[in-house]
Amino acid sequence: MNPVISLDAVTFAYGETPAVRDITLDVEAGEFLGLIGPNGSGKTTLLHLMLGLHTPDSGRVELFGEPVDAFDDGHRIGYVSQESTSQAGSMPVTVRENVTMGRFAHVGHARLTAHDHETVDDALDTVGITKLADRRMSALSGGQRQRAYIARAIASEADLLALDEPTVGVDAESRDAFYQLLDDLNAEGITIILIEHDIGVVTDRASRIACINTELFHHGDTESFVDSDALADAYGVSGRVVHHDH
Amino acid sequence: MATDTDASDTSDPGDASGAADASDATDQRPTGLSGRLRTRNTARETAELVGIGLVGLLAAFMLGFILLYWFREFPYVELLYTEFRIAGRLLDGVLGTNVFKHPFMWQSLSTGVLIGIVAPLVGSFLVHRQMALIGETLAHAAFAGVAISLVFNSLTGWDGSILVGALVIGVLGALIVQWLADRTDTYGDVPIAIMLSGSFALGTLLISAGRGQTNFSIESLLYGSIAVVTPDGTRLMGLLSVVVVLAVAVNYKQLLFITFDEQAARVAQLPVDRYNTLLVVMTAVVVVGAMQVLGVILVAAMLVVPVAAASQVARSFRETVYLSILFGQAAVLAGFAVSVSLSLPAGGSIVMAAIGIYLAAIGLSKSSVTAISTH
Numbered sequence: 001m002n003p004v005i006s007l008d009a010v011t012f013a014y015g016e017t018p019a020v021r022d023i024t025l026d027v028e029a030g031e032f033l034g035l036i037g038p039n040g041s042g043k044t045t046l047l048h049l050m051l052g053l054h055t056p057d058s059g060r061v062e063l064f065g066e067p068v069d070a071f072d073d074g075h076r077i078g079y080v081s082q083e084s085t086s087q088a089g090s091m092p093v094t095v096r097e098n099v100t101m102g103r104f105a106h107v108g109h110a111r112l113t114a115h116d117h118e119t120v121d122d123a124l125d126t127v128g129i130t131k132l133a134d135r136r137m138s139a140l141s142g143g144q145r146q147r148a149y150i151a152r153a154i155a156s157e158a159d160l161l162a163l164d165e166p167t168v169g170v171d172a173e174s175r176d177a178f179y180q181l182l183d184d185l186n187a188e189g190i191t192i193i194l195i196e197h198d199i200g201v202v203t204d205r206a207s208r209i210a211c212i213n214t215e216l217f218h219h220g221d222t223e224s225f226v227d228s229d230a231l232a233d234a235y236g237v238s239g240r241v242v243h244h245d246h
Numbered sequence: 247m248a249t250d251t252d253a254s255d256t257s258d259p260g261d262a263s264g265a266a267d268a269s270d271a272t273d274q275r276p277t278g279l280s281g282r283l284r285t286r287n288t289a290r291e292t293a294e295l296v297g298i299g300l301v302g303l304l305a306a307f308m309l310g311f312i313l314l315y316w317f318r319e320f321p322y323v324e325l326l327y328t329e330f331r332i333a334g335r336l337l338d339g340v341l342g343t344n345v346f347k348h349p350f351m352w353q354s355l356s357t358g359v360l361i362g363i364v365a366p367l368v369g370s371f372l373v374h375r376q377m378a379l380i381g382e383t384l385a386h387a388a389f390a391g392v393a394i395s396l397v398f399n400s401l402t403g404w405d406g407s408i409l410v411g412a413l414v415i416g417v418l419g420a421l422i423v424q425w426l427a428d429r430t431d432t433y434g435d436v437p438i439a440i441m442l443s444g445s446f447a448l449g450t451l452l453i454s455a456g457r458g459q460t461n462f463s464i465e466s467l468l469y470g471s472i473a474v475v476t477p478d479g480t481r482l483m484g485l486l487s488v489v490v491v492l493a494v495a496v497n498y499k500q501l502l503f504i505t506f507d508e509q510a511a512r513v514a515q516l517p518v519d520r521y522n523t524l525l526v527v528m529t530a531v532v533v534v535g536a537m538q539v540l541g542v543i544l545v546a547a548m549l550v551v552p553v554a555a556a557s558q559v560a561r562s563f564r565e566t567v568y569l570s571i572l573f574g575q576a577a578v579l580a581g582f583a584v585s586v587s588l589s590l591p592a593g594g595s596i597v598m599a600a601i602g603i604y605l606a607a608i609g610l611s612k613s614s615v616t617a618i619s620t621h
Contacts, residue, residue, distance in 0.1 A: 051513050052512075053509060053513065071515070072515050073515070074514035074515030074516065077513050079509065079513040080510075081507070083509070090374075091506055091557075091563065092557050092561065092563055093502075093506050094563070096562075097506075097562055097564070098506065101502070101503045101506065101511075104499045104500065104516075105514040105515065109496055109499075134561065134562070136561060136562075152510075162513075
């Protein structure tokens with residue numbers, strides 16, 4: 001089976017400033033990949049390259065076995081950007097309207113069917129926000145908002161969930177519940193890529209870890225990462241992973 | 247439809263779990279606080295839909311007038327048009343006005359009614375993409391287009407509609423704005439400000455250079471006037487309105503997605519750049535149609551103010567669109583009434599009416615403070 005994402009010697013720069021250099025890695029179906037690195041290390045840029053939001057200066061990106069610029073099965077990816085996490089926004093969009101957007105890649109210009117509405121109801125139910133369906137997104141707490149975005153990905157029947165620091169500004173209790181939800185979705189076979197600044201969370205949850213700082217310092221299973229010096233190398237300081245409970 | 251307004255309902259409004267349970271049960275009679283809330287919501291939705299239906303009928307009537315006036319010299323149509331004129335005189339007689347017997351008033355009114363629909367409709371997406379200033383910029387580009395048309399007509403002796411020139415330059419301006427946005431990854435305010443003032447400067451230079459060769463009233467185009475609406479302009483507005491409403495109806499979902507979460511829409515493989523271009527071009531089209539009545543300087547207000555008012559009180563995006571159109575239409579009709587009865591400029595009257603509605607919406611909105619401070 002093809003990897004969900006395949007990067008081959010990918011390099012990208014903003015003008016003269018290199019953001020990502022010569023990164024090669026595959027993300028296999030069903031994986032929970034934690035993407036970590038210091039601030040400004042190119043994590044978000046790498047995720048954008050994986051999803052086709054940036055075009056690499058050199059190297060190849062494949063999504064579900066297809067070159068990223070030829071990939072057109074958009075509904076297979078659920079993406080929660082950093083902006084959607086941190087900004088409430090004043091646009092009066094309800095939770096249900098947001099989750100329904102997950103069906104748009106399926107229906108195109110056609111009308112939404114009863115099946116589409118059922119799928120949206122089921123997605124709201126799965127993440128436990130049915131009662132909030134008619135609230136404006138801007139009226140939700142950070143944790144509830146994250147669930148709404150995950151519900152959108154579920155409604156689109158995504159195989160891959162890409163999350164860029166989804167729990168910034170979310171209280172610890174909601175965070176734990178949110179990561180439990182990710183675990184459950186991963187157990188159902190959804191591939192997850194998570195950018196997260198809290199390395200403890202990543203080593204607790206992810207099955208594999210990619211640690212970058214412009215270049216790839218480590219890519220492998222979580223145990224091998226914890227035992228390696230990749231963290232110190234990438235962050236440029238001496239440090240080691242300490243497990244802790246929230 | 248939920249109809250629970252029974253005063254004998256004794257369930258405790260403070261019982262949050264009871265209220266939540268009732269809201270979960272979709273097929274039982276709603277009870278308690280949530281039931282009463284839902285009744286009110288359903289009544290509100292019904293009122294909005296009736297309002298939109300009435301606006302639709304009004305627009306259909308106005309489009310009917312445009313067609314009637316256009317083809318008034320054809321057999322049968324001529325008869326119908328004569329009947330229409332008689333009805334207009336009768337209406338004036340009943341209301342004690344001197345308005346409805348004049349075809350030019352109907353032209354202005356039909357243009358205004360259509361503006362009251364299409365400007366807030368397109369504005370609903372523009373405002374929430376934080377592109378409110380684009381309308382202002384494209385209005386000034388269209389002004390340059392008018393000036394270029396006037397000079398072109400006087401040099402070549404061609405008698406083409408200056409609005410078509412404005413439309414061409416306005417759409418060209420829209421494509422340039424979009425190109426700049428793509429190049430800089432943002433609708434940056436510096437290139438937009440340069441384009442806004444640059445096209446206005448070009449327009450004033452061309453008009454000054456061509457002064458004396460045309461009797462065209464620039465003031466009426468700057469400030470808007472009921473009298474400036476031409477049969478050509480009315481037809482153009484009618485045609486453009488139908489095109490814009492259809493384009494939004496067909497692309498509503500996609501426009502909503504890119505407005506709310508552009509990056510996720512890109513990941514979902516929507517051709518975001520194409521929809522951005524569509525939105526900017528629709529803005530140019532609306533602005534050119536609307537600047538006849540509202541004037542270059544005020545035209546952007548109809549893209550923004552009704553939407554800002556609706557966003558204060560709406561509970562969903564769909565409701566924002568409905569309320570924007572209702573508020574826009576109310577502003578146009580109230581503005582026309584003031585303009586005609588007090589002989590004031592139409593553009594200023596309509597925009598002041600819209601701002602009045604906006605202030606009322608702020609008063610009604612519980613979240614007014616946050617809504618004003620964010621945009």
